[in-house]
Amino acid sequence: MELDTPLPNTTVSQVLCCVCGVLTDVNPSNMCPNCIKAHVDITEGFIKEYILVYCPECGRYLQPPKYWTKADLESRELLTICLKKIRGLQKYKLVDASFLWTEAHSKHLKVKLVLQQEVFANTVIQQACQVDFVVQWKQCELCAKAATGQDQWDAVVQVRQRVQHRRTFLFLEQMILKHRMNDKVIQIGGHKDGLDFFFNHRSHALQFVDFVGIHAPTLRRDAMQLVSHDSKSNTAVQHHTFSLELSPLCREDLVVLPHKLHTQMGGVGPFVLVQKIYNSTVFLDPQSLRVSELLGTLYWKNPFESYATSRQLVEFFVNDIRPTGVVNGKMMQAEAEVCLADEIGTGREWCVTTHLGHQLKPGDLAKGYLVDTLN
Structure with missing residues (x-):
């Protein structure tokens, strides 16, 4: 058995507009939308004339109390400065803002605003208004100082x-x-x-x-x-x-740590490379792949200089490379047989320990420090 459920009454009550007599929905004002727009001005009491201070020397505008901002004519930055000067704008909902065309030499700016405000219960009015800005020239503090020689x-x-x-x-x-x-x-x-x-x-x-x-x-x-x-x-x-x-220490510099610092760092070095520089200095021991960090405040208590800089690097030729199996992150320890790049085949070779085992291959050229020639 089916029962017909009556539908609720959704009809909106209507009344005659008290001004023009047009049939309209019931609202607190008993006026149609056109009459509300004609008789209610939401911008009443809204100040529509302001002064904008401009420095002709540097092309900046004053943002009270003392900040000057660079802005081009009819730019976004200039529109922001103008909107910040308008009083009572927070009482409205700003729908749109744009510049109206004016002569560049007229010293006048016109801004068109589209505002919304609720005047009655559930009754929102949207209106457009024009705000005028008079541009006054005045030197900023910097330009005034420059003009007086300060x-x-x-x-x-x-x-x-x-x-x-x-x-x-x-x-x-x-x-x-x-x-x-x-x-x-x-x-x-x-x-x-x-x-x-x-x-x-x-x-x-x-x-x-x-x-x-x-x-x-x-x-x-x-x-x-x-x-x-x-x-x-x-x-x-x-x-x-x-x-x-x-700090005089730079990345890739060769450093000999002082004995006291060498002991405090747990035996790192004493020959180390500068791996990274920021507010601290990161040292790398290529013999053990150990990394140690020295804070800038501690360095300046007992400063020291590099034993050799990256300008003293010498080019070597890699004859052979044998990884030792020691790995630390992206670094791999290896034993390499190298000779100077301009002395290949002369028999003068060195067997060294390097931290670039994952990159070097026999026949590659690499730069390093020849300690025998360093003063």
Whole structure:
């Protein structure tokens, strides 16, 4: 036996619009959508005129209170600056924002906004409005300093590495470009042992100092110079200097560990190779394939230099290679018979232990250190 279940009543009540008399769904205003749009203005009390400060010397716009940002005309960055200046925008739902065309020399910018707001229960109105920005020219602090002949920088980071080849310094330059740490640098000065990086603010220099300290063992020294002081307004102009000295040890250098350090590392070495450089130095003992790490802070307590650098590497010819079976990660220990590349067949040969057993084959050319000729 089947019973017919009555369907619920889904009919929406309708009333006549109190303004135009059109039949519409029931709502708190008792008006049709067209009359609501005509009589309700959600942008009432919305400030639609603002001032935008622009530096004509460097082409940057002011972001209150004191930050200046580079932005092209009608660019995304400039639109962001304009939207941040509009007060009360958080009360609305921003649907769209775009620039309206204006003459480039008019010093006026027009932004079209599409906003949504709920005016009654379950009644949302979407309206478009125009916000005008008057561009006022004003020199930024840097351009004002340049016009009066004052120094434009507040902090400088002096990076030095006192070795001839400076491989660690070249690696650091690549990391600076890769991570865009040079974006806040306003000037770079050359020096025979390194570079000077100038910054507008001390905080930017400190960020750069921390970045360098992550990628290389550094010895840091700070200094401050008082340039001028105004006792009436209690303000002062100071120059901050951060001196960073990089460790002279570079990757692939041959190092003779001091006796005390050799003992503390559990007998590693004393002849070791520099395998890796970051805020610590990683040493590799090619005789035993043991790896040891020396923190930068411990190194600078008792610094030492390389016994030989990668520029003193000599080319050898591999006559024979015999693996010993000792493996550490990607490294394999082997005994190799080698001779100088320009002395093949003369009978002058050496039997050495190498950590490149997985790469070398008889007949290959490899570079190594000829200790007999090193001073």
